[in-house]
Amino acid sequence: MSSATFRQQLPEYLRAQAKPVDKYGHQPRLYALTQQIGAGLSYDDDVVFAAAWLHDLGVFIGHRPEDPVELKSWNHVNYTCERAPELLKSFGFPEEKIAGVLEAIRHHQPQDDPKTMEAVILRDADILEQLGAIGILRAVAKIGRDTRYHTFSQAIDFLRSNLERLPAQIRLDSTRKLAAPRIELLSSFLTGAETESMNELH
Secondary structure, eight states: OOSSOHHHHHHHHHHHHOSSGGGGGHHHHHHHHHHHHHTTSOOOHHHHHHHHHHTTGGGSBTTBOSSHHHHHTOOHHHHHHHHHHHHHHHTTOOGGGHHHHHHHHHTOSTTOOOOSHHHHHHHHHHHHTTSHHHHHHHHHHTTTTSSSOOSHHHHHHHHHHHHHHSGGGOOOHHHHHHHHHHHHHHHHHHHHHHHHHTTOOO
């Protein structure tokens, strides 16, 4: 096993696995957000670090199915939770903390109901990544290569749904403060897109 710590090895592993390459940036941003959200709170940062880096392993090309039909029903969370224990052990991650990492990964999506502080922090951070300028960039990058939407108008509908649903699902006050300017920016963008497209956004 390498002498490098899991905090060095996990980012290196994810950078190599992230395909398309633009999917890599989500992980370091997400972990940085968890640190802002969790400031002053009591939680295990090792667990959050590992979960933040690994949670979307199953969305990468080479890990997810290539067949479009299979991809539509693909559960990237289950895949990641199956792969994570052995990966974490190989990186020297404390085995007694692996269950906490899996718990956070299983409940990182907006529709989930996290029970641990680590999972709450990760989920809140992931919601922030779907709002604001970053949320817009991530949505636009998926046009035509994601099973959810293939056109600009579908991406706009997706972003509008995020704006309507996600703010109410935030759990922590610290996250709400970080979300406020992102919500305002996303709202302004959607208004501008509607005005400028003159009902001709396809």
